[in-house]
Each structure stands twice: as C-alpha cells, then as structure tokens.
Amino acid sequence: MTSSTMETTDIFRGAFYLCMGGHLEDIRFAGNGKQIASFMFTGPDLAEHDRAYRDGHALVNPLQFREALNHLRDILFNHLRKRETRYDRTRKDRPYQSHG
Template sequence: MLETLNTSDLWLGGYILSESDAELKDVQVSFEGRESILFNLQGENLSELTKSYYKQEALANVAELRNKLNFLRDIIFESRRQRKIGR
C-alpha cells in the first residue's frame, strides 16, 4: 500500500529515497521569515523506514544515501538560486 510522508528532515528524506522505491512527489520551500523546506515522499513501507530511522536502527547503503542527499541538496540550492534571480 502506498503511503505519503511529509518531512523537513533532509537525512530522513535521503534515507527513505536511498532504501526504498519511494518517489519525491513535491517540494515546498518557504522563504517567509525563516527558510523552511518540506519534502513530500510517496512509496511503500514509509512508516516502517521512518520508525527504524528514529529508533536509530536504520541501515543504509552509504554511497546511495550520499547520492540521494546530494539530490535533495541540489533542489534546495536551486530554489535558493531561483529566489535570488527573482529579486
């Protein structure tokens, strides 16, 4: 069964993307006041992966985790760049 997860935790998002077939469905960036970002992920077993992450029992392929973290960071940096261009 497909689940949806919204998180602002970069590491959780990277972990879930690296260890499942989850997809990044949407990214919401807010620059009002303090900058915030919300990743919207969809896939199977997201609640189980989230539990293992917060229980500090998560295991991950380090190379894949690094790739997914860089992917998410690129999205963040691109949104910042677009904001500066739009000024």
C-alpha cells in the same frame, strides 16, 4: 506493501526515504523570515521505514545515501535559486538599471 506519503524538513531523513524507494513529489517553503523547506515523499512502506529510522534500526548503503543526500541538496538549491531570481528586484545586471 502499502504506499504511503511522508513529509519532512530533515534532509537526512529525506535521503533515507529515497534510499528506501521513496519518490520526491514536492518541495514546499514556509517560515517566518527564514525559508524552511519541507520535502514531500511517496513510496512503498515509508511509514515503516520512518519508524525504523526513528528507532535507530535503519540500515542503508552509505554510497547510495550520500548520492541521495547530494541529489536532494541539488534540487533544494535549484529551487532556492529560482525563488531568489524571481523575487530579487534589485539585481544590477539588468540593462535599464544603472551600474554606478
């Protein structure tokens, strides 16, 4: 069993990595005008699992996969909300801004 690191922008592939014992290490954002999330995973044998995924030989428990996908979506949307709040300078709910 060898530990490996994988990066993907595919949330389904990321959910698969979680099902196969991977651990989400980080989410990075990049893009020109669009925010593109890149998921960073570490875990045992991820390179081999990735090969099985690409070859169409990957098998997972569907309930576990759905839960992993929902978990990644929750984490992603929480990160996006934090980023929007941090960079949104036009919010109307600040007491010193007019509401008219």
